[in-house]
Amino acid sequence: MSVKLTVVYDNPTDPAAFEAHYKSVHIPLAQKIPNVQRAELAKVFPKEDGSPTPAYRTADVYFDSYETACAAAASPEGQAVLKDAMEIATGGVRFLLSDIETG
Secondary structure, eight states: OOEEEEEEEEOOSSHHHHHHHIIIIIHHHHTTOTTOOEEEEEEOOOOTTSOOOSEEEEEEEEESSHHHHHHHHHSHHHHHHHHHHHHHOTTOEEEEEEEOOOO
16 A cells, blocks of 8 residues: 655745745755655645645655555654644645555
8 A cells, every 4th residue: 555645834924934944944954854755845826816725835756555654654754744733734725645546
């Protein structure tokens, strides 16, 4: 079973400050999480009229099992990233842990 942790960051109150911290602090912290198979980081496109969508950024982090994902989140490195995510997410953040189904 493969597992994916999806992090959805809603629109921050200060996008420039969010981006600066995200790139210089948050991503380097996240790169230390143990047993990550791969990660995909994305910035959400605005609506066609240029207005923002509710989501600002997403991150998908892949693990080989539910147990591995939970252990990674509970590790000191995982806890540091989760704490930082809560601090920079001035617009809100959601975490989803999913079983990846292939079709």
